[in-house]
Amino acid sequence: MLARTHELLDGFDVAGHPMTVFSTGSDEDKHVGDEYFLNSGDKIRYFLEPGSVARATPTQAAQLTVPPARSVNKIGHALGVLDPVFRKHTFSDKVRGVARAIGAHKDPRVLQSMVICKQPRIGGEVPCHNDSTFLYTDPPSAVGAWIALDECTPENGCLSFLPGSHKTARVSSRFVRAQGGGTEFVPVPGVTPNEEDWDALDGWRQAPCPPGTLVLIHGSVMHRSPPNPSDRTRMIYTFHMIEGADGSVYDEKNWLQPTQEMPFQRLYGDVAA
Ligand SMILES: O=C(O)CCC(=O)C(=O)O
Incomplete structure (x- = not known):
């Protein structure tokens, strides 16, 4: 998967990428940027590191300040379905x-x-x-499968978790498509928000790990990762799982929506090789 990631990054062509939209900030361009993000659920798209883009000026278009392969923050959001290498691992007997x-x-x-x-x-x-x-989802059911492709250390921005927070954190807001375009957080009706400032609490623990480690992330656990000031990449692959059985409702407001061409794939179902 790491080799495939480098192939994808080396093949990343910035021509036609709506990079400019993140820089000019005009409403029309922002709309293009929103579209690029919101319709990425059934595609392989490249999202840039803010630190890799020099903003447009009146005399110059926005441009990358680093080579394209170094400019990408993430590649998503249907990598595990559309890319043969990531699909092979996502739907492997091991993962199942x-x-x-x-x-x-x-x-x-x-x-x-x-x-x-x-x-x-x-x-x-x-x-x-x-x-x-x-x-x-109602009820909440997300579980993340997060796989280190590089050594992940405190120096290059490994994950941190607040142990036990999955038992007390209520899912009181959700990240949805905003009516006027873009995204926003809205309250989940009937769920009282926690009062904690999770970020500021004591007890956060770093989770350094070697490449190949699978980390399973409970949908309610508070987690985060810091910037990477080091000279080394910290590549990871992640996909998420939700309950698809009757009784679980995927929220129609969620930022990411299944499409007719690509409903959310069943982990235990047949996936074309
Ligand atoms: O890899 C990271 O730094 C963050 C990943 C994460 O938060 C997630 O997959 O939910």
Whole structure:
């Protein structure tokens, strides 16, 4: 998967990428940027590190300040379905066996699969969050499968977790498509938000790990990762699972929506090789 990631990055062609939209900030261009993000659930798209783009000026278009292969923050969000290498690993007997062993879902569906690059020196932070906020189901059911492709250390931005937070954090808001375009957080009706400032609490623990490690992330656990100021990449591959069996509702407001061409794939179903 690491070799394939480098192939994808080396093949990344910035021509036609809506990079400019993130820089000019005009409403029309922002709309193009939103479209690029919101319709990425059934595609392989490249999202840039803010630190890799020099903003447009009146006399010059936005441009990359680093080579294209170094500019990418993440590649998603249907990598595990559309790319043969990532698909092979996502729908492997090994992964299916792990999903059966943890028994979180009767009929797990795979969604939001991506590589996060955390590029040397410019790799940005992933702020404190839990995954069910982003992939909201009623009841909450998200589980992340996160696989280190590089050595992940405190120096290059390994994950940190707040142990036990999955038992107390309520999924009280969800990340949805905003009516006027773009995205926003809205409250989950009937769920009282926690009062904690999770980020500021004591007890956060870093989770360094060697390449090849699979980390299973409970949909309610608070986690985060800092920027990568080091000279080494911190590549990881992650996909998420939700309950697809009757009784679980995937929220129609969620930022990521299944499409007719690509419904969320069944982990235990047949996937074309
Ligand atoms: O890899 C990271 O730094 C963050 C990943 C993450 O937060 C997630 O997969 O939910």
